[in-house]
Amino acid sequence: MTDIPPDRRPSHLDGSLVPGFTGSPLDRVDAWRQDPAAIMKALNDPRACLLRMEGLDPLLDADGALDWGHLAEAAWDAELALLGLIGGIPRFVALTPAVPHAARRSPALNGMLDYLEPAQAATYAAARSLIDWHARHRFCANCGTPTTLYRAGWGRRCPGCRAEHFPRTDPVVIMLAEHAGCVLVGRQRSWPTGRYSALAGFVEVGESIEEAVARELAEEAGVVATSVRYLVSQPWPFPSQLMVACIAPVADAALHLDQHELEDAFWATREDIRAALAAEPDARFIAPPPYAVAHTLFARWLAEQAD
Amino acid sequence: MTDIPPDRRPSHLDGSLVPGFTGSPLDRVDAWRQDPAAIMKALNDPRACLLRMEGLDPLLDADGALDWGHLAEAAWDAELALLGLIGGIPRFVALTPAVPHAARRSPALNGMLDYLEPAQAATYAAARSLIDWHARHRFCANCGTPTTLYRAGWGRRCPGCRAEHFPRTDPVVIMLAEHAGCVLVGRQRSWPTGRYSALAGFVEVGESIEEAVARELAEEAGVVATSVRYLVSQPWPFPSQLMVACIAPVADAALHLDQHELEDAFWATREDIRAALAAEPDARFIAPPPYAVAHTLFARWLAEQAD
Numbered sequence: 001m002t003d004i005p006p007d008r009r010p011s012h013l014d015g016s017l018v019p020g021f022t023g024s025p026l027d028r029v030d031a032w033r034q035d036p037a038a039i040m041k042a043l044n045d046p047r048a049c050l051l052r053m054e055g056l057d058p059l060l061d062a063d064g065a066l067d068w069g070h071l072a073e074a075a076w077d078a079e080l081a082l083l084g085l086i087g088g089i090p091r092f093v094a095l096t097p098a099v100p101h102a103a104r105r106s107p108a109l110n111g112m113l114d115y116l117e118p119a120q121a122a123t124y125a126a127a128r129s130l131i132d133w134h135a136r137h138r139f140c141a142n143c144g145t146p147t148t149l150y151r152a153g154w155g156r157r158c159p160g161c162r163a164e165h166f167p168r169t170d171p172v173v174i175m176l177a178e179h180a181g182c183v184l185v186g187r188q189r190s191w192p193t194g195r196y197s198a199l200a201g202f203v204e205v206g207e208s209i210e211e212a213v214a215r216e217l218a219e220e221a222g223v224v225a226t227s228v229r230y231l232v233s234q235p236w237p238f239p240s241q242l243m244v245a246c247i248a249p250v251a252d253a254a255l256h257l258d259q260h261e262l263e264d265a266f267w268a269t270r271e272d273i274r275a276a277l278a279a280e281p282d283a284r285f286i287a288p289p290p291y292a293v294a295h296t297l298f299a300r301w302l303a304e305q306a307d
Numbered sequence: 308m309t310d311i312p313p314d315r316r317p318s319h320l321d322g323s324l325v326p327g328f329t330g331s332p333l334d335r336v337d338a339w340r341q342d343p344a345a346i347m348k349a350l351n352d353p354r355a356c357l358l359r360m361e362g363l364d365p366l367l368d369a370d371g372a373l374d375w376g377h378l379a380e381a382a383w384d385a386e387l388a389l390l391g392l393i394g395g396i397p398r399f400v401a402l403t404p405a406v407p408h409a410a411r412r413s414p415a416l417n418g419m420l421d422y423l424e425p426a427q428a429a430t431y432a433a434a435r436s437l438i439d440w441h442a443r444h445r446f447c448a449n450c451g452t453p454t455t456l457y458r459a460g461w462g463r464r465c466p467g468c469r470a471e472h473f474p475r476t477d478p479v480v481i482m483l484a485e486h487a488g489c490v491l492v493g494r495q496r497s498w499p500t501g502r503y504s505a506l507a508g509f510v511e512v513g514e515s516i517e518e519a520v521a522r523e524l525a526e527e528a529g530v531v532a533t534s535v536r537y538l539v540s541q542p543w544p545f546p547s548q549l550m551v552a553c554i555a556p557v558a559d560a561a562l563h564l565d566q567h568e569l570e571d572a573f574w575a576t577r578e579d580i581r582a583a584l585a586a587e588p589d590a591r592f593i594a595p596p597p598y599a600v601a602h603t604l605f606a607r608w609l610a611e612q613a614d
Contacts, residue, residue, distance in 0.1 A: 022515045030526055031565070126513025133512070136470070137448040144446035144453065154511075163443070167512050171478045171549050204461075205440070205474050205547045206433025208329045209540040219337055230537040233516040240512045242478050244551075258338070 019234035020291030024122035028084040033151040042090035051093045051127050057109045058124045064115050081130050081153020093127040095134040103239050113291050129240035133167040173212045174200035175246040177223050179253045186265030196285035197294040213246050222256025234293045245297040270305050273298050326541035327598030331429035335391040340458040349397035358400045358434050364416045365431045371422050388460020400434040402441040410546050420598050436547035440474040480519045481507035482553040484530050486560045493572035503592035504601040520553050529563025541600045552604040577612050580605050
């Protein structure tokens, strides 16, 4: 856990049941995207705002909220995407071709995410995923021709083969195997010292959420799920995953770890989870940050145990 | 409903709680995909099988199951993708550049899907989505260079910019708004006469499953979800969606339909749903086919009402 001054800790931190990156006040006005007149009206609205960013990081105002500027602040070579409306005011983001890969987070951003309210982070998530997708999808995957933006930034189309392309959202399952009142936590070699989390993996074509959960648990830890229960979801803008959090009871606690995926894993007790969420100095492991759905998953599982 | 001879109706039809396109016996052997020696061994296994297809449609054997042939049957210009193992035997599918768009289903396929067991359909779903993805993603979206297959067919990479690309799985929410013991069903203008289903839409970047459900219900029908409850999921290989089925109670039954999305919608009673699932001649509407998750969603909702 980072050391956030207690008076700056937003209410969502530490064991909240509300997932991070959710609750954006954005009205996405889908109908406007297909209406050139509505897009022009939004662009010419004198109140229209641009999300202030530095590369892929948001700029925050004095209150620690997202900062909004005037559309004229956009770089001359940037295209604009209409995120939607907040408070009836059109909100845009500038799409720039040269941005770092959105799968990587800057240290500055990690610090900001500890403070940012989930609803603010949610609006940022939509912007970041959109910027990244445009930056890395400027050519038609079907024929190689440079594509052009359309639908107010919610798609690109090919002038060559007429293929239409839409921003990707990759579903990922993240799950706690459960056995005898404990849940399975694991760590990857690349993670910060002491950090453990729920296991996770991409949902593949031709499988359900439930099947992906069972497959990942079998592949990574050698445990066999007897059932799968959905709990909660959140977007994860690094670059654009949809995290689907589940609980999966297993019949046998014996672990057979895939050493390529996991450096270590163990069965955590309720007390282990409670201490980790509270960031106690002698906790058995360091929990993922509150804005990660794994944190919410731990918190919800713990709350259920108390019921 | 199509008229399937009673003795040929698989057990999953009509009101089953098991979603279509699930239960594939495929072991996806993820570890093999990154191991060239394992891929070569699979390709040289004399028992290795090729899924027999005609374009995007499966060929079925005399028992109405997927038909498997020898690898040598693949067209000379086809690349092979390793679906995984069934019964310990490597199973491949041939990737051909010229296939029809997988979003469209042939009439022959629609007929087959009424017969095919969900587990068989699930293996086919993985193959179909994979074929379609490769056919429409032969160029690097980042730089326009032709890409090459890797990871045994579970990815493509760019020899120019080194970008890696993975098969898309697009999450879609499909939901029943619920009010006073009834659920909301709607129809699109393009659907067969009398067909109604649950409302649905793609999950966008920067939103959770729950938020996507609420947004789609508001956009399409003008109803406000007070909560969202996950029920079940399934893959949908037309071309590669992950269908996430939910129930969402709403406080006010008044409808404001988006005429671009919906031609009509109404609140269906339990009896309406029961009669539609049973395909009764005087049912108020025609339900989606059993292999669609909307059918499962109706069936599960109805089963809950009886509890």
